[in-house]
Amino acid sequence: MDSVISPEAVLRLRELFGDRLSEAVTMAPYTSARIGGLADFLLEVRSAEDLAEVTRQLWDEEVPFRILGGGSNILVSDRGVREVVVLNRARKIHFFQEDEARYVKAESGAVLGTIARLAGDRGWSGLEWGATVPGTVGGAVVGNAGAFAGDMASVLKMAEILQQDGCVEEWPLERLEYGYRDSVLKRNPGSVVLSTTLELSASTVDACKTKMSEYSQKRAQSQPSGASIGSMFKNPPDDFAGRLIEAVGLKGFKQGAVSISSEHANFFMNEGEGTADQVWTLIQTAREKIMEKFGVSLELEIELIGEWLENEAALPKHGKGSS
Numbered sequence: 019m020d021s022v023i024s025p026e027a028v029l030r031l032r033e034l035f036g037d038r039l040s041e042a043v044t045m046a047p048y049t050s051a052r053i054g055g056l057a058d059f060l061l062e063v064r065s066a067e068d069l070a071e072v073t074r075q076l077w078d079e080e081v082p083f084r085i086l087g088g089g090s091n092i093l094v095s096d097r098g099v100r101e102v103v104v105l106n107r108a109r110k111i112h113f114f115q116e117d118e119a120r121y122v123k124a125e126s127g128a129v130l131g132t133i134a135r136l137a138g139d140r141g142w143s144g145l146e147w148g149a150t151v152p153g154t155v156g157g158a159v160v161g162n163a164g165a166f167a168g169d170m171a172s173v174l175k176m177a178e179i180l181q182q183d184g185c186v187e188e189w190p191l192e193r194l195e196y197g198y199r200d201s202v203l204k205r206n207p208g209s210v211v212l213s214t215t216l217e218l219s220a221s222t223v224d225a226c227k228t229k230m231s232e233y234s235q236k237r238a239q240s241q242p243s244g245a246s247i248g249s250m251f252k253n254p255p256d257d258f259a260g261r262l263i264e265a266v267g268l269k270g271f272k273q274g275a276v277s278i279s280s281e282h283a284n285f286f287m288n289e290g291e292g293t294a295d296q297v298w299t300l301i302q303t304a305r306e307k308i309m310e311k312f313g314v315s316l317e318l319e320i321e322l323i324g325e326w327l328e329n330e331a332a333l334p335k336h337g338k339g340s341s
């Protein structure tokens with residue numbers, strides 16, 4: 019459960035941030051699932067410097083906060099969020115060359131798909147897979163996002179990380195300790211990704227665009243479109259969460275306005291006015307049935323954000339898997 023911000027700290031926040039501080043903000047529009055209750059406080063940042071400054075101020079005031087990128091890997095509770103939500107809209111993107119090497123430096127709130135398409139427009143290859151992955155490059159750095167055999171680990175040169183002591187460090191790839199959809203930042207939350215530099219390779223505009231459109235087509239054929247959080251569960255070793263969900267007869271199963279996709283059972287779709295509690299019931303149903311029939315404990319791929327009940331927040335989130 020979130021820690022509640024004291025009345026004194028609330029006054030201090032209002033004093034520090036003035037009109038910039040939004041209060042009682044519905045989170046649903048900031049998430050790909052279009053689900054989530056009220057955040058007590060929201061601050062929007064528009065540059066990496068601003069992100070660093072706001073973060074340092076919140077640390078100084080000892081106010082808990084949560085960085086929000088594209089909201090495409092999180093389920094926000096219907097009961098809302100008590101931490102300050104820092105909405106990352108730091109989106110500067112800069113392409114440059116050093117000798118033969120090609121780099122793109124992007125602020126962490128830049129949309130991964132935009133960076134991929136701009137790289138493609140230059141005929142710079144390596145990030146075509148990113149055109150199909152929702153969210154910001156900051157979220158992608160944290161979770162080692164990937165698709166079609168590419169991932170952040172295969173392109174990242176360096177990430178600028180703001181640490182809890184207020185210092186900014188340039189972390190090379192090795193320091194992120196990347197694993198499958200996993201990193202040291204994900205295992206130990208608290209640091210903030212300010213920007214990242216990716217190394218790409220020379221190709222042609224045609225080749226990049228062909229690859230991106232192939233990937234988009236493949237995705238359109240294999241995954242449902244509409245409001246969702248992407249893959250709900252990690253794939254257990256040597257199996258697929260979607261296959262298991264289908265095998266226990268839950269494909270197409272509904273709870274209120276949320277359904278388990280009949281195209282890809284690891285996608286839970288919000289068909290309109292879906293709620294986090296409805297998603298949660300489906301998560302529980304799938305986990306219980308799969309445990310009963312196959313003895314497999316599915317772990318969440320997504321993160322639960324906001325005020326959840328103790329037993330909900332305790333669901334295992336980190337573990338091995340593949341998709």
Ligand SMILES: Cc1cc2nc3c(=O)[nH]c(=O)nc-3n(C[C@H](O)[C@H](O)[C@H](O)COP(=O)(O)OP(=O)(O)OC[C@H]3O[C@@H](n4cnc5c(N)ncnc54)[C@H](O)[C@@H]3O)c2cc1C
Binds near residue numbers: 155157
């Ligand atoms: C339809 C769909 C398809 C998807 N397909 C894929 C796929 O193929 N491959 C894949 O890997 N993922 C996929 N995802 C999941 C999602 O796109 C990725 O996890 C993405 O990288 C999340 O980025 P985000 O900006 O939305 O992060 P958010 O959901 O906003 O945040 C995720 C976590 O990262 C933290 N965070 C975000 N930015 C920062 C920052 N700057 N500093 C520190 N912490 C930060 C947040 O606090 C949170 O804990 C899919 C999602 C959807 C909805």
